[in-house]
Amino acid sequence: MRFWKLNKTAWLLYLSLFNAASNASSADPKLCGKACRQTFRTLKFADAHEGAFFARQECTSRLYQTSLHLCWDIHCREDVWVAESRAMNQTCQHMYDSYLAPHDIIDEITDDERAQIVQFNATNPGRTHRYDGLMLPTPAYFNIWVRTSAAHDYIWDYHRSYGWAMGIFWAVVITVGYGYYPSVWLQVVRHVSDRTGIISFANFPLIWLFGMRNNIVIWLTGWDFKTYNNFHRWVARIATVQAMVHSIGYIIIIFQRGGWDYFWKISNLTFWWTGELATIFICLLVALSFFYVRRVQYEFFLISHIILSLLVLVTMLSHVSIFRGAYDPLVWIPVLIWLLDRVVRLARMFAFNPKFWKTNAQITYNEDAHMIRVTVPVSSSFYKVEPGTFYYVMVLNKWNFWESHPFTVAWISKSEQHTTPEQIPLLGHITDEVGPEAGKRQWEMTLLIRPYDSFTSRLKKYAEQQQPKPAKVHVAIDGPYGKTLPLERFDKVLFIVGGSGIAVPLSYMHRLTTGTGPRLIEIHWAVRQTALAVDVLSQELSCVLGKEQVKVYVYVTGASNAGPLYTTACHLAEWKDGRLNIEGIIDNVLDIGDQGSLAVVTSGPARMADESRSAVADRATHSLPHIEYFEESFQW
Missing domain, CATH: 2.40.30 (Elongation Factor Tu (Ef-tu); domain 3)
Structure with a gap:
């Protein structure tokens, strides 16, 4: 009798708690029916097929269906579980050709029997067993699923609303944009003109940075000044093309809108005519920077380069003044880069x-x-x-x-x-x-x-x-x-040089011929004047020509003007006429001695460098000894 009173008290407490939960979920009737179903998702009943999915257990397990009806009876209004069971019946009939048991299946279960039903939560009892009795979720576990379902429905509705909002937003954007320009042609011209202008201006810091000899990215990457000087030129050329497209595009837009009258009117505005001048200056700057001008008239190139660069920055600062400082950093950053480069140059002079x-x-x-x-x-x-x-x-x-x-x-x-x-x-x-x-x-x-x-x-x-x-x-x-090449790490070093490029092997001779340097050092030197070779052989190279690992080959490509070769040093070198057979030279060095590593260093005209680079690339395979190519800039 005492046990009955205890169980009855527990059952009443259970009903009161679930009643509170039911009231909490009554604001959205759908939550109650779904929450009951979700609490049973991880339970396995003995009368269901072993290994069956949850959907099949819902449609075929009488224990599950009875427990579900009990949960609905405790927590849900009649209209809620009727709607939920109707939806489940449609699924069961379609997938498994079965029906959900009617709700009156629980009519014969007394309150005492209900009080004896096992209650479960998320972890207890365990989910490894198959249960052969009725089950009910604890009030707390049921409330968890009520809140989870509410959160799920909220997010789902939010996503749906957000999707509609995105569609409406872009519909408005497209509608407004479609009507903003009078024609597709002007719209394309305007977009292209704006983008090329902004990108061209955005390249200015890179142009100045890559053009400075004291360039922080040289120190960061290890690439040489020649590489970044090429970057400097090509970024400048691309920026110039973009500036031309920008200017031409806006001229087209102006003429489309108002013809000559509108063009002359807007040409009086400061931002407009300074932009035109900036485009003219940068075009002149690039045109006067090609190699022929630099080589024939370097002073003119240098002076014009500095003056035009300054004019480009000044006119661009005025051109973008209508944006109230938004683009001013693209002018001041190049100025700062230039000033820092000059400071470092001065520091290097003091250090020397x-x-x-x-x-x-x-x-x-x-x-x-x-x-x-x-x-x-x-x-x-x-x-x-x-x-x-x-x-x-x-x-x-x-x-x-x-x-x-x-x-x-x-x-x-x-x-x-x-x-x-x-x-x-x-x-x-x-x-x-x-x-x-x-x-x-x-x-x-x-x-x-x-x-x-x-x-x-x-x-x-x-x-x-x-x-x-x-x-x-x-x-x-x-x-x-510049940097010192690690030539002493190689077994063989081959120098292929032309004219004054002999300075490169000369600078490495002491390091390579002392200590544990390479076993073989070959210098193949092409000269037009024999007197140049005689002069260098008699002075700088005289102290290393007698060393066993050093071999010097002089190729005379011009008329001889040196007279008799009286010096001993000249006789220690091997003299040849005509151009270098670069591929044959590299093959001969590879075949000498054992299969040691080889460094090929080139300092000469562009054609000589191209042939050397190509020959090394053709032989840089796994079947050959380790070979590396180094190129010292002969001209910038």
Whole structure:
């Protein structure tokens, strides 16, 4: 009797809690029916087919259907479970050809029997067994599914509304946009003009960044200045084309809207005519920057480049003034990049010589060899000179002192005025010799320069005016730039050079011929003037020609003008006539000795570099020894 009272009390408590839940869900009748079904989703009843899906259990399990009707009877109004059972019957009939048991199946279950029904929640009892009795969800578990169903329905309705909103939004956008322009043609022209103008202007920071020699992305990527200089030119060319499209497009729009009258009227607006000038200036800037102009009239190129760049920035700043500063950073960022580059250049000059304005250089010119030598003291430099690096040279005692040109260091030698003439290839450590006797043992770096026009032509004139003595000028040295190639890691090193490109192998000779360097070093050098080869062989290369691993081949492609080859160094080199057979040279080096790694370094005309690159690429396969190609810029 006491047990009956306890169970009856529990059952009444159960009914009161579920009644509260029912009231909570009565606001949306659909939630009650769905919540009851969802609570049974993970339960398995013994009278259902083993392994059957939940949908099949709903349609075939009498235990499940009876438990479901009990849940509906406790929590739901009649209209709710009637609608839910009708929907279930349609599914069961269609899929399994069965029907849901009628609701009166629970009429014979007394309150006492209901009180004895096992209650379950999300975890208890476990879901691994198949149950052969009636089950009911606990009030808390049922409430969880009520809230879950409410959240699900809310999100579902929200997504549906959002989908409709997107459709309505784009319908409005298309409708408004369709009627904004009088024709599709003008719409396309306007969009193309706007986009090309913005993209062209957005390229300005990249153009200035890639054009600076002190370029942070060079340090980040390890790519050389030649690569970024090509990027600089091509980004500028593309930006110029985009600016032309932008300008032409807006001219078309203006004429379409009002003809000449409207065009002359809008041409009086500052933003318009400054934009036209900016396009003209950038077109002139690109036209005056091609290689022919740079080589024949470098001073004109440099002056026009600076002036036109400044005019482009000024006119663009005025052109975008109508946007109230929105695009101004695209002008000030290039200005900042330019200023930072100049600051770093000045710092490099101070690092090379704190009194850079007092750096004295000696210039000599060999007419037969058609080669200029520029010798600059390096004892005051804060850093050692590394192989393969290059420096920008500025002559300060001339009116065009701001003009600078890059040259690769060929070698370092001891000053003639203090000791017996002794010239050695580029040293790895010059600071060991610079001590208390620095005044007596001053070190100098020498640059080999082929005279052309402009700056190099003036260097030639300086030397000719002072012959036979060296010409002395004040110079500022900005550097070093570039990087040293890890050639000492290879078993064989092959240099393929032309003319003044001999400076590249000269700069590496000391490093490669001392210590544990390559077993084989071959220099294949094409020259037009025999006198140039005789001069270099007798001086810079004389100290390494006798070494077993060094072989020098000179290819004379022009008329000989050197006279008899009296020096021993000249006889240690192998002389040939005609052009280099680059593929044959590489194949011969690959076949020499064992299958060691090979580095091919090229410094010469574009055709020579192209042939060398192609030959190495054809042989860079897994079946051949490891081979790498390095190219030192001969011209920019």
